[in-house]
Amino acid sequence: MSGRRSLKPLSLDMDREVPRFGVCDIESYKWTQFRVCGLGWKTYDDDGKETGRRYENFFTMEEFCEFLFSNEFPYNTVFAHFGGVFDFSFALKEYFESYEKFFLGEMIPRGSGLLCFDVSTFRKVDRVNESVKESDVLGRDPEGWYMIRDRKITFRDSAAMLPFGLASLTDNFKVEHKKKDIDFDTFEKVTDEMMEYLQYDVWGLYEVLEKYFSWDLIKGSGSAFTVASQALRVFRTYLKKPISSINPIADDFVRSSYFGGRTEVFKPFFQQCDDNLIMRSYDVNSLYPAVMREFDYPGSFHFETKLYIEDRPGFYDVDIEVPEMYIPPLGVRFKGIGNRLIFPTGRFRGVWSTVELNYARSLGCKVLKVHKGMVFRNGGFIFKDYIENLYARRKAAEKYSVEDVLCKLLMNSLYGRFGLNLLREMLEFDCGQMGVIPHMEIQSAIHDSVNEGGRW
Structure with a gap:
């Protein structure tokens, strides 16, 4: 962890509010030709008791996008499953072209899609008074008017929390509305079968998310909107003392x-010399959780050194000599071929942990020179309680149940969260000339033209 703040313990609080939200889903023909959008949500009284459910179909994206900001829709979060690589494209196009009414704000990319994005309605004023929050000032238009946020809605991809297909989720979570099968070639026109299929998708995801947010460890720790962030919140409920952060120099x-892991293609070779000689293939059960349970980890930074100290947790910039062997142990980035990770033999330089260097030395590798070392205090078995509790719960759970799925997901998702890149990529639109429609197009059943600039 980098920065000045430490990671502090978190108390389980079963009185935390469960998120309120809507769920949307879009059906299209051949991926790009919009047909219909479904939106579902539930309503509650002041005591949190469910008072009803509502479902709406929209046959244009304009109707859907405007409805979300009406008084009829009460929430500020909308989920779509794998929406970041599909559904959000339709909404983004509509909101972008309606720039006089809507302001596209923060967008967080995730792979080739989006994790989430914000859109706001706004009013224009000639001056900003003191009662307006700084975060609600969206900017100024070309004429110099200030744009002040009235309402913000966030679109989130639920696959960032539950990275499974909707069919397996609705089955494993044992919800009322299980995903149906349908022939997608029939989507050229809107049919009753399509409408039923869409409604089951919307309510199926809604019911899955209800169970997800209500699960005791998630409700008690407070909800997050990626599985790694959620794992970190749950982990904090098992912390007995804060984990110290490190300064930016040490972090770099x-x-x-x-x-990452090694991805070379190894060519196994086995020659049957006699009938008693057999080949065994091994797999480690739950590798990341096993390592987190069985080993201690570095704590706070202690000191720098130019001596190699094998019995203290640390990281070293060294010259190393690796003898000829079939599977060399130490990886380095080789900039000559696309910054790829390679595992060479011979003499070279790199930065590795004491765990890696001690293992390499056991195979005959030699540390020739220490350019720089950073030694840390022993932080102890910081993950042990977290893993043991989740593993015990998973072992006692019915296979593929909510408990089984979520325990496995949380165990496998925490480790990488500690190596998260602090430089987060952000996206924003370059609007260019006001009034000029961007060169993008998603076909709809109502308007089926192609912009001259090409397809998006």
Whole structure:
């Protein structure tokens, strides 16, 4: 962890509010030709008791996008499953072209899609008074008017929390509305079968999310909107004392030793010399959770050194000599071929942890020179309670149940959260000339023309 703040313990609080939200889903023909959008949500009284449910169909994106900001829709969060790679494209196009009424705000990319994005309605004023929050000042238009936010709605991809297909989710979570099967070639026109299929998708996801947010560890720790962030919140409920952060210089140094897994293609060879000789293939059960349970981890930064200290947790910039072997142990980034991760033999330089270097030395590798080392205090078995509790709960749970799925997901998702890149990528639109429609197009059943600028 980098920065000045430490990671502090968090108390389980079962009185935390469960998020209120809507769920949308879009059906299209051949991916780009919009047909219909469904939106579902529930209503509650002041005591949190459900008072009803409501479902609406929309046959144009304009109707859907405007309805969300009406008084009829009470919430400020809308989920779509894998919406970041599909459904959000339709909404973004509509909101972008309606720039006089809507303001597109923060967008967080995720792979080739979006994790979430914000859209706001606004009013224009010639001056900003003191009662307006700074965060509600969206900017100024070309004529110099201030744009002041009236209401904000956030679109979120629920697959960031539950990275599974909707069919398996509705089945494993045992909800009322299970995903139906349908022939997508029939989507050229809106049919009763399509409408029923859409409604089941909307309510199926809604019911899954209800169970997800109401699960005791998620409700008690407070909800987050990615599985890694949720795992971190749950983990904090098992912390007995804060975990110290490290300064940016130490963080940069340690991070230079942080790689992904190795992906070389190994060519196994086995020659049956006699009938008693057999080949065994091994797999580690729950590798990340097993490592988190069985090993201690570095704590706070202690000191710098130019000596290699094998019995203290640390990270070292060293010259190393690796003898010829079939599977060399130490990885380095090789900038000559696209910054790829390679595992060479011979003499080279890199940054590795004491765990990696001690293992390499056991295979005959030699540390030739220490350019810089950072030694840390022993932080102890900080993940042990978290993993043991979740593993016990999963072992006692019915296979593929909510408990089984979520315990496995939380165990496997925490480790990488500690290596999260602090430089977060952001997206924003370059609106260019006001009044000029962007060169993008998503076909709809009502308007089926193509912009001259090409397709998006």
